[in-house]
Amino acid sequence: MKAFNSIFLFLGLSSLTFAAAPTGRYKTIHDQMKALEAGHPQVAKVFSIGTNDDGVELYALRISTAPQEMDKSKIGQLMVATHHGNEGGSTQLAMEFSKDLVRRYESKALWKENLNQMEFTILPVLNVSGYNNNARHEHGQDPNRDYPGPCTPNGWGKLKSIRSLISFVETRSFAGSVTAHGYVGNVTYPWGFYTDNNKSFDNNKYHEIFRKVAEVNSYSYGNSGDAIYPANGCYEDFIYWKHGSWSLLLELLNGSQSDVADTVPAMAKFYDLIDSTPSAKNQFEANCTNHRGPNLRIE
Ligand SMILES: [Zn+2]
Numbered sequence: 537m538k539a540f541n542s543i544f545l546f547l548g549l550s551s552l553t554f555a556a557a558p559t560g561r562y563k564t565i566h567d568q569m570k571a572l573e574a575g576h577p578q579v580a581k582v583f584s585i586g587t588n589d590d591g592v593e594l595y596a597l598r599i600s601t602a603p604q605e606m607d608k609s610k611i612g613q614l615m616v617a618t619h620h621g622n623e624g625g626s627t628q629l630a631m632e633f634s635k636d637l638v639r640r641y642e643s644k645a646l647w648k649e650n651l652n653q654m655e656f657t658i659l660p661v662l663n664v665s666g667y668n669n670n671a672r673h674e675h676g677q678d679p680n681r682d683y684p685g686p687c688t689p690n691g692w693g694k695l696k697s698i699r700s701l702i703s704f705v706e707t708r709s710f711a712g713s714v715t716a717h718g719y720v721g722n723v724t725y726p727w728g729f730y731t732d733n734n735k736s737f738d739n740n741k742y743h744e745i746f747r748k749v750a751e752v753n754s755y756s757y758g759n760s761g762d763a764i765y766p767a768n769g770c771y772e773d774f775i776y777w778k779h780g781s782w783s784l785l786l787e788l789l790n791g792s793q794s795d796v797a798d799t800v801p802a803m804a805k806f807y808d809l810i811d812s813t814p815s816a817k818n819q820f821e822a823n824c825t826n827h828r829g830p831n832l833r834i835e
Pocket residue numbers: 619620623716717718834835
């Protein structure tokens with residue numbers, strides 16, 4: 537038994553030793569996250585959702601009235617930024633949204649709009665090596681084409697970062713999800729893949745919510761397949777199709793400081809307007825269609 541215990545202890549220590557520390561631009565963001573946690577430990581906590589192919593932890597902020605542990609009785613809200621490493625404006629949006637959220641949790645706003653009932657998880661950088669190298673892809677793959685969907689049942693999850701996120705979103709329910717990209721200047725909703733009917737059963741409801749969100753920062757809005765070109769295997773369709781989360785694809789206009797500052801309250805508006813539970817009408821029952829020609833979507 538002693539020998540077995542020693543082996544397990546050794547393996548445990550080894551896995552700790554092999555976790556790669558944040559480096560480069562990612563370290564700067566991780567440092568900012570830790571500083572936010574250190575300044576506001578009652579409402580902010582840094583934790584890892586899992587690792588990527590390089591053994592680097594993917595750090596997220598949990599912001600709630602009890603951030604130390606996940607509380608599944610609260611309304612889950614998710615924000616994922618930097619699928620594409622060359623869209624640094626999305627990273628800034630996630631950080632500025634986090635800071636504003638902390639400010640609201642520590643103000644009277646906490647008692648408005650169900651904020652005190654919500655638990656936010658914010659992942660500023662999903663594609664770490666891409667972010668450090670200012671590159672769209674991660675290990676030669678487009679991370680936002682690596683998800684399962686109704687028209688892409690096979691071949692997904694080539695990247696460990698994506699598999700980690702897919703596993704994480706199974707750990708609790710998320711009423712809402714924002715995924716941040718650049719640079720178009722719009723907010724869009726599912727479906728965005730190749731189909732003969734991209735109107736979901738929630739299309740009218742999405743349209744009404746997004747009209748009000750887009751008013752805040754004067755972006756355009758609509759169905760993502762119509763507004764940006766279709767693409768298969770995207771996160772924003774996956775999270776709605778698989779989990780019913782009300783899904784917003786944000787394309788920042790240019791990622792400038794003022795663009796980010798104008799967009800933070802628009803995202804707050806989205807989380808405020810959606811239902812407190814995921815959609816139950818997220819089934820896809822139209823037909824998949826084949827994509828021909830060049831991939832025109834660089835979102
Ligand atoms: Zn992108």
